[in-house]
Amino acid sequence: MHVQFFGAAQRVTGSMHLVQCGPHRVLLDCGLFQGKRSEAYDINRKLPFPAAQIDAVILSHAHVDHSGNLPSLVRQGFRGRIYATSATRELASTLLFDSAKLQQNDLRFVNKRRRENKEPEFHSLYGSEDVVKTIRAFRVRDYEESFEVMPGLTATFFNSGHMLGAASIRLSWAETKQTLVFSGDIGRYQDPMLCAPQVVPDANYVIMEATYGDRLHSDEVDAEGQLFELCQNVWKNRGTILIPAFSIGRTQHVVYLLNKLAESNRLPPFKVFVDSPMAVDATEIYRSHVECFNEQFLQSILQEDDRDPLGFRDLYYVRSAEQSKAINGMKEPLIIISASGMMEGGRILHHLKQRIDDPKTTILFSGYQAEHTLGRRILQGAEFAKIFGVEYPLYCQTMRLDSVSGHADQSELLRWINAVRDAGQLKQIALTHCELEPAQTLRQEMETQGLPPVMIPARGDVMNMEP
Ligand SMILES: [Zn+2]
Ligand SMILES: [Zn+2]
Numbered sequence: 001m002h003v004q005f006f007g008a009a010q011r012v013t014g015s016m017h018l019v020q021c022g023p024h025r026v027l028l029d030c031g032l033f034q035g036k037r038s039e040a041y042d043i044n045r046k047l048p049f050p051a052a053q054i055d056a057v058i059l060s061h062a063h064v065d066h067s068g069n070l071p072s073l074v075r076q077g078f079r080g081r082i083y084a085t086s087a088t089r090e091l092a093s094t095l096l097f098d099s100a101k102l103q104q105n106d107l108r109f110v111n112k113r114r115r116e117n118k119e120p121e122f123h124s125l126y127g128s129e130d131v132v133k134t135i136r137a138f139r140v141r142d143y144e145e146s147f148e149v150m151p152g153l154t155a156t157f158f159n160s161g162h163m164l165g166a167a168s169i170r171l172s173w174a175e176t177k178q179t180l181v182f183s184g185d186i187g188r189y190q191d192p193m194l195c196a197p198q199v200v201p202d203a204n205y206v207i208m209e210a211t212y213g214d215r216l217h218s219d220e221v222d223a224e225g226q227l228f229e230l231c232q233n234v235w236k237n238r239g240t241i242l243i244p245a246f247s248i249g250r251t252q253h254v255v256y257l258l259n260k261l262a263e264s265n266r267l268p269p270f271k272v273f274v275d276s277p278m279a280v281d282a283t284e285i286y287r288s289h290v291e292c293f294n295e296q297f298l299q300s301i302l303q304e305d306d307r308d309p310l311g312f313r314d315l316y317y318v319r320s321a322e323q324s325k326a327i328n329g330m331k332e333p334l335i336i337i338s339a340s341g342m343m344e345g346g347r348i349l350h351h352l353k354q355r356i357d358d359p360k361t362t363i364l365f366s367g368y369q370a371e372h373t374l375g376r377r378i379l380q381g382a383e384f385a386k387i388f389g390v391e392y393p394l395y396c397q398t399m400r401l402d403s404v405s406g407h408a409d410q411s412e413l414l415r416w417i418n419a420v421r422d423a424g425q426l427k428q429i430a431l432t433h434c435e436l437e438p439a440q441t442l443r444q445e446m447e448t449q450g451l452p453p454v455m456i457p458a459r460g461d462v463m464n465m466e467p
Contacts, residue, residue, distance in 0.1 A: 161189075224260060
């Protein structure tokens with residue numbers, strides 16, 4: 001039994017690990033690599049193995065850096081099953097159709113320029129017809145319910161608390177009696193809605209995410225206070241708060257915080273818009289998956305018949321383009337939550353363009369801003385912002401709400417791995433889903449705490465799993 005790391009190896013995106021047990025080849029995640037366009041184009045298109053040779057895929061969660069290249073795999077000849085939790089299947093369906101559409105819109109613009117420069121055109125990785133085939137290959141499995149992936153190879157999902165449906169995956173191979181645990185993305189222990197990450201028992205080998213291996217988040221109470229203060233100040237100045245947020249996860253988290261302020265009468269009477277069709281869909285999916293919620297959150301919903309934690313007076317979910325455009329003309333104080341989360345595209349750019357010269361507007365960042373994105377540049381104090389090819393001077397204020405992260409910080413990662421160590425017979429750990437520096441910091445911390453040997457695999461590296 002061995003595993004080869006093909007993505008999210010010394011970087012964050014493109015999660016993809018190939019497990020081989022005897023004759024079986026099983027893929028853990030098949031994510032999109034996101035980065036500079038030409039590099040991303042090659043890495044995503046050229047799968048590092050023949051797709052037809054993969055027997056099955058097990059998907060940790062719906063985010064595109066984990067699921068987004070599944071339609072390429074299907075397009076290139078994969079005919080097996082894709083196992084996931086039920087919430088993951090629904091969210092992945094929404095995300096993958098959106099991803100196919102985004103690629104087409106994006107390429108139209110890019111190829112026009114490439115034709116002018118007499119460069120060869122890019123082709124989209126996949127279309128909606130490939131997404132349809134992909135969704136049909138999904139097989140849904142519950143948390144903590146073991147199932148046979150291939151003869152002798154059993155898998156189980158455990159809640160990883162990172163987003164709705166997110167899971168850690170445990171794989172047990174009968175022939176050698178060895179167990180591999182893939183953490184997936186690990187969430188927070190104090191998430192206001194989702195369950196805390198579960199302990200995965202019986203691990204011999206672990207592949208573990210380390211996104212924030214070198215960072216400590218501030219806590220949730222701070223986030224509410226921070227948001228309260230900001231709302232007060234902006235309301236006083238009759239301004240607007242623009243919140244770029246990922247449609248799935250961050251948006252619901254921010255809405256929930258605003259809802260808490262509204263319920264305790266601490267939210268000034270802003271009109272609040274969630275302007276993203278995908279966020280509207282995702283919020284509906286959230287409402288129907290009570291199995292992913294923590295006890296406290298469940299109780300708070302059940303206490304009152306009409307309580308909706310993702311809705312309050314003056315909160316409007318916007319789907320159509322006309323409704324979205326109508327927001328542009330509004331002069332009263334507003335809160336606008338819209339995608340994309342890193343300001344790389346989507347409706348948030350239209351809202352930014354509209355209000356970029358207004359010092360009474362505050363851009364509130366709620367999630368990770370990757371290098372080379374507009375979000376990162378603005379957060380670092382850029383004086384100009386390029387929107388749809390035009391440079392605008394930027395007069396907005398900026399602020400960061402960092403505790404709204406979906407990822408465990410260093411102390412939570414250590415808490416997770418120590419619990420896994422105590423519940424199994426751990427021999428080796430591989431750190432993935434992170435830049436090199438946070439991984440090295442975390443490894444050092446793990447060595448200090450006496451954990452088993454830690455590797456930081458590069459793309460193509462192998463971890464052997466011997467009895
Ligand atoms: Zn994720
Ligand atoms: Zn991820």
